[in-house]
Amino acid sequence: xxxxxxxxxxxxxxxxxxxxxxxxxxxxxxxxxxxxxxxxxxxxxxxxxxxxxxxxxxxxxxxxxxxxxxxxxxxxxxxxxxxxxxxxxxxxxxxxxxxxxxxxxxxxxxxxxxxxxxxxxxxxxxxxxxxxxxxxxxxxxxxxxxxxxxxxxxxxxxxxxxxxxxxxxxxxxxxxxxxxxxxxxxxxxxxxxxxxxxxxxxxxxxxxxxxxxxxxxxxxxxxxxxxxxxxxxxxxxxxxxxxxxxxxxxxxxxxxxxxxxxxxxxxxxxxxxxxxxxxxxxxxxxxxxxxxxxxxxxxxxxxxxxxxxxxxxxxxxxxxxxxxxxxxxxxxxxxxxxxxxxxxxxxxxxxxxxxxxxxxxxxxxxxxxxxxxxxxxxxxxxxxxxxxxxxxxx
Amino acid sequence: xxxxxxxxxxxxxxxxxxxxxxxxxxxxxxxxxxxxxxxxxxxxxxxxxxxxxxxxxxxxxxxxxxxxxxxxxxxxxxxxxxxxxxxxxxxxxxxxxxxxxxxxxxxxxxxxxxxxxxxxxxxxxxxxxxxxxxxxxxxxxxxxxxxxxxxxxxxxxxxxxxxxxxxxxxxxxxxxxxxxxxxxxxxxxxxxxxxxxxxxxxxxxxxxxxxxxxxxxxxxxxxxxxxxxxxxxxxxxxxxxxxxxxxxxxxxxxxxxxxxxxxxxxxxxxxxxxxxxxxxxxxxxxxxxxxxxxxxxxxxxxxxxxxxxxxxxxxxxxxxxxxxxxxxxxxxxxxxxxxxxxxxxxxxxxxxxxxxxxxxxxxxxxxxxxxxxxxxxxxxxxxxxxxxxxxxxxxxxxxxxxxxxxxxxxxxxxxxxxxxxxxxxxxxxxxxxxxxxxxxxxxxxxxxxxxxxxxxxxxxxxxxxxxxxxxxxxxxxxxxxxxxxxxxxxxxxxxxxxxxxxxxxx
Ligand SMILES: Nc1ncnc2c1ncn2[C@@H]1O[C@H](COP(=O)(O)OP(=O)(O)OP(=O)(O)O)[C@@H](O)[C@H]1O
Ligand SMILES: [Mg+2]
Numbered sequence: 018x019x020x021x022x023x024x025x026x027x028x029x030x031x032x033x034x035x036x037x038x039x040x041x042x043x044x045x046x047x048x049x050x051x052x053x054x055x056x057x058x059x060x061x062x063x064x065x066x067x068x069x070x071x072x073x074x075x076x077x078x079x080x081x082x083x084x085x086x087x088x089x090x091x092x093x094x095x096x097x098x099x100x101x102x103x104x105x106x107x108x109x110x111x112x113x114x115x116x117x118x119x120x121x122x123x124x125x126x127x128x129x130x131x132x133x134x135x136x137x138x139x140x141x142x143x144x145x146x147x148x149x150x151x152x153x154x155x156x157x158x159x160x161x162x163x164x165x166x167x168x169x170x171x172x173x174x175x176x177x178x179x180x181x182x183x184x185x186x187x188x189x190x191x192x193x194x195x196x197x198x199x200x201x202x203x204x205x206x207x208x209x210x211x212x213x214x215x216x217x218x219x220x221x222x223x224x225x226x227x228x229x230x231x232x233x234x235x236x237x238x239x240x241x242x243x244x245x246x247x248x249x250x251x252x253x254x255x256x257x258x259x260x261x262x263x264x265x266x267x268x269x270x271x272x273x274x275x276x277x278x279x280x281x282x283x284x285x286x287x288x289x290x291x292x293x294x295x296x297x298x299x300x301x302x303x304x305x306x307x308x309x310x311x312x313x314x315x316x317x318x319x320x321x322x323x324x325x326x327x328x329x330x331x332x333x334x335x336x337x338x339x340x341x342x343x344x345x346x347x348x349x350x351x352x353x354x355x356x357x358x359x360x361x362x363x364x365x366x367x368x369x370x371x372x373x374x375x376x377x378x379x380x381x382x383x384x385x386x387x388x389x390x391x392x393x394x395x396x397x398x399x400x401x402x403x404x405x406x407x408x409x410x411x
Numbered sequence: 412x413x414x415x416x417x418x419x420x421x422x423x424x425x426x427x428x429x430x431x432x433x434x435x436x437x438x439x440x441x442x443x444x445x446x447x448x449x450x451x452x453x454x455x456x457x458x459x460x461x462x463x464x465x466x467x468x469x470x471x472x473x474x475x476x477x478x479x480x481x482x483x484x485x486x487x488x489x490x491x492x493x494x495x496x497x498x499x500x501x502x503x504x505x506x507x508x509x510x511x512x513x514x515x516x517x518x519x520x521x522x523x524x525x526x527x528x529x530x531x532x533x534x535x536x537x538x539x540x541x542x543x544x545x546x547x548x549x550x551x552x553x554x555x556x557x558x559x560x561x562x563x564x565x566x567x568x569x570x571x572x573x574x575x576x577x578x579x580x581x582x583x584x585x586x587x588x589x590x591x592x593x594x595x596x597x598x599x600x601x602x603x604x605x606x607x608x609x610x611x612x613x614x615x616x617x618x619x620x621x622x623x624x625x626x627x628x629x630x631x632x633x634x635x636x637x638x639x640x641x642x643x644x645x646x647x648x649x650x651x652x653x654x655x656x657x658x659x660x661x662x663x664x665x666x667x668x669x670x671x672x673x674x675x676x677x678x679x680x681x682x683x684x685x686x687x688x689x690x691x692x693x694x695x696x697x698x699x700x701x702x703x704x705x706x707x708x709x710x711x712x713x714x715x716x717x718x719x720x721x722x723x724x725x726x727x728x729x730x731x732x733x734x735x736x737x738x739x740x741x742x743x744x745x746x747x748x749x750x751x752x753x754x755x756x757x758x759x760x761x762x763x764x765x766x767x768x769x770x771x772x773x774x775x776x777x778x779x780x781x782x783x784x785x786x787x788x789x790x791x792x793x794x795x796x797x798x799x800x801x802x803x804x805x806x807x808x809x810x811x812x813x814x815x816x817x818x819x820x821x822x823x824x825x826x827x828x829x830x831x832x833x834x835x836x837x838x839x840x841x842x843x844x845x846x847x848x849x850x851x852x853x854x855x856x857x858x859x860x861x862x863x864x865x866x867x868x869x870x871x872x873x874x875x876x877x878x879x880x881x882x883x884x885x886x887x888x889x890x891x892x893x894x895x896x897x898x899x900x901x902x903x904x905x906x907x908x909x910x911x912x913x914x915x916x917x
Contacts, residue, residue, distance in 0.1 A: 279788045279789055280782060280785045280788050280789075287767055287770070287774075290767035290768070290770050291766065291768070293763060293764045294763075294767055295778075296725045297725055297746050297758065297765070298750075298779040299747040299751075301747060357767070357769050358769065
């Protein structure tokens with residue numbers, strides 16, 4: 018059986034990469050079984066994705082920070098604080114949404130550059146610099162909500178970011194009860210994916226490079242298409258794709274592209290692999306440290322906006338432990354603490370694993386004390402898997 | 412031959428895509444110095460790692476007999492108990508620890524559950540006397556030069572009651588005095604009954620010290636030669652190693668030197684704030700188009716510091732003096748500026764400063780010039796593979812694929828990747844810092860040939876080297892550096908080993 022042999026070989030070679038997807042699949046299957054299918058219901062999946070949003074964007078930024086051998090502990094409360102700023106600007110200053118959002122994103126980037134200044138310019142270890150940031154942002158969050166306590170946001174446009182869904186075509190009788198734009202977008206995504214894969218394969222063949230055997234290649238296309246199709250089908254049965262998911266997809270697409278295709282991305286990974294060699298190769302390590310922390314700060318702001326919008330209010334405890342969830346997501350997704358290794362897509366899967374665990378266990382009515390223990394165990398298991406498959410691959 | 416203390420039979424060791432050892436058999440007699448030679452990637456280090464248990468029993472096939480018994484080491488600890496000690500190509504000391512802590516690291520002398528520091532210091536002193544190293548055992552290892560660190564490694568091996576001592580390219584980073592020292596020590600150890608296996612690319616030293624020589628090529632044993640009393644000549648050895656004759660490893664040089672000065676440095680001084688002293692003082696020199704200029708000197712004389720200080724000063728020295736490229740005054744703030752001015756610097760320390768070991772060959776080769784294969788900041792992955800493959804064949808990098816991680820290559824092949832990376836940056840001025848360290852004769856010849864070709868195309872090369880024959884064989888002109896100063900300049904016609912050594916040590 019040539020096909021089976023090929024399949025086994027390719028699976029074994031890429032076990033590290035596919036491992037996470039398999040793990041996510043297994044976790045989802047288990048919860049679907051234990052909750053009699055409630056877990057996989059359109060409503061729950063839609064909720065689950067919306068909950069993942071604010072951790073996922075942090076995990077994307079955190080991936081790059083860890084890749085360049087740093088860490089940022091300040092992002093949780095930075096997100097919380099900037100969420101409060103958003104609320105204050107909207108409610109107390111009466112600024113319009115389209116001004117507030119860019120302003121908060123810029124503030125986030127500035128905060129990130131501040132951390133980068135301590136790290137790159139003054140040589141303070143990122144752990145310490147961002148720990149200080151965490152304390153400070155927590156303080157200013159409390160300070161800014163001291164007078165008012167929870168700030169409720171009555172702005173519909175803003176709250177749609179965390180709770181709204183993309184619009185649909187008017188009902189014309191076909192596919193009743195389904196969200197048609199969602200289905201259309203899913204279809205477009207599948208077509209684009211298939212075309213770009215075929216195009217890529219042609220180019221590689223033109224250079225005489227090795228490509229996947231035809232049958233495996235076809236299998237891969239079918240599998241991914243089914244996956245995307247399945248998810249959009251499920252989502253279209255509820256309200257369709259939410260704005261949070263749209264934002265998450267855009268961020269992932271941008272960062273995935275930057276890290277895998279661009280000079281900037283390659284330079285970032287080079288710094289993580291060997292900072293001295295990178296510097297001598299003409300890469301400005303300091304500058305890129307600013308870029309990475311700046312982007313982290315901006316994503317923290319985005320996370321704060323998503324969370325605040327989802328709750329339709331800013332609270333005094335917003336952002337608590339976000340940074341640790343993001344770091345855990347990155348590690349589950351295969352980022353290496355030694356630097357230079359890690360993928361944005363992996364971290365997103367890591368974030369999905371974390372929220373699936375929470376969501377599934379909530380549905381099962383498991384006490385939160387036990388939930389923490391399970392999440393800790395999964396984190397360790399994921400990293401053990403990563404480390405062992407990595408050393409075997411050598 | 413005496414009774415063999417070690418017999419390795421039919422050893423086969425495979426890595427994904429590479430058969431590093433293909434049925435190697437290897438015998439070492441008791442009480443001899445046995446040299447192991449062969450091209451880069453021939454499998455020397457791998458064979459020694461099999462022997463010492465780094466690759467445990469079961470991960471290779473074949474048989475190991477040591478001291479008359481079949482051995483199945485499952486880790487380096489087992490081989491140490493059997494009396495085998497290995498000193499790796501890269502030193503494995505902890506720089507922040509003291510000499511005595513390092514010597515007994517991993518087999519601490521105990522008094523009950525506690526470390527017996529007094530006994531440790533006393534015994535460390537004895538070991539240091541045995542290797543004739545006169546340093547305070549309480550000094551930190553990082554304060555010692557490489558030569559002394561090497562001796563500490565040997566002291567460490569001796570403290571484990573070693574019967575068979577393996578040294579993988581111990582002299583690659585040593586100057587001639589330190590090397591000579593080390594070789595004498597090995598002779599003495601042999602006379603005291605310690606058997607030694609020595610891997611080296613310095614054939615002169617191999618011929619001077621070996622009782623027997625085994626040649627490996629492409630993972631196979633080619634032959635074992637009896638080398639006592641100068642029975643083997645260098646020519647013969649080279650022929651066994653590379654499979655063809657190389658009469659003169661320095662290719663014929665045409666005079667390619669033009670009158671145009673491409674690089675001029677005037678009154679250049681560098682103060683190192685970390686060390687709190689000047690590492691370069693009032694250095695002036697110039698480089699003409701199409702010439703190879705050798706920078707000779709002892710290790711630590713300031714040549715690497717000189718290169719780094721003009722190549723964008725990434726170390727952060729406080730500089731004074733002037734520096735011109737093609738007559739234009741330059742003030743580089745970052746290596747990036749130097750690369751833009753068409754300079755390139757191939758470091759002497761490829762692992763720490765040159766390569767990204769966790770990335771693959773193609774990514775390393777393109778790193779310093781990624782924009783060349785990028786459109787609007789997007790890297791063309793296919794073009795990258797193509798370029799990497801071109802360098803793989805033109806520099807003869809031995810690897811199944813350019814997608815192999817650089818950390819998995821043999822030392823010499825890593826050096827070639829490091830060179831390829833900077834050739835791809837297409838410089839006009841190429842600084843080579845110890846370009847052939849750890850490289851086999853065949854590859855040396857290739858690198859010299861490439862250098863010759865490059866200057867014929869109008870490139871200028873600064874070659875920093877501690878190997879005098881290489882400096883004399885390749886340079887058009889030689890500067891001698893000593894304690895951060897240029898102590899002499901010799902045109903090649905007037906240069907001799909004696910003159911250079913004299914200037915380098917004054
Ligand atoms: N961990 C590894 N993974 C894959 N290939 C490896 C690994 N270690 C060594 N090799 C390959 O095995 C071959 C033998 O390597 P080895 O390090 O033994 O060479 P060597 O004779 O010591 O060379 P050098 O003189 O350059 O040090 C090389 O082709 C090398 O690329
Ligand atoms: Mg080696």
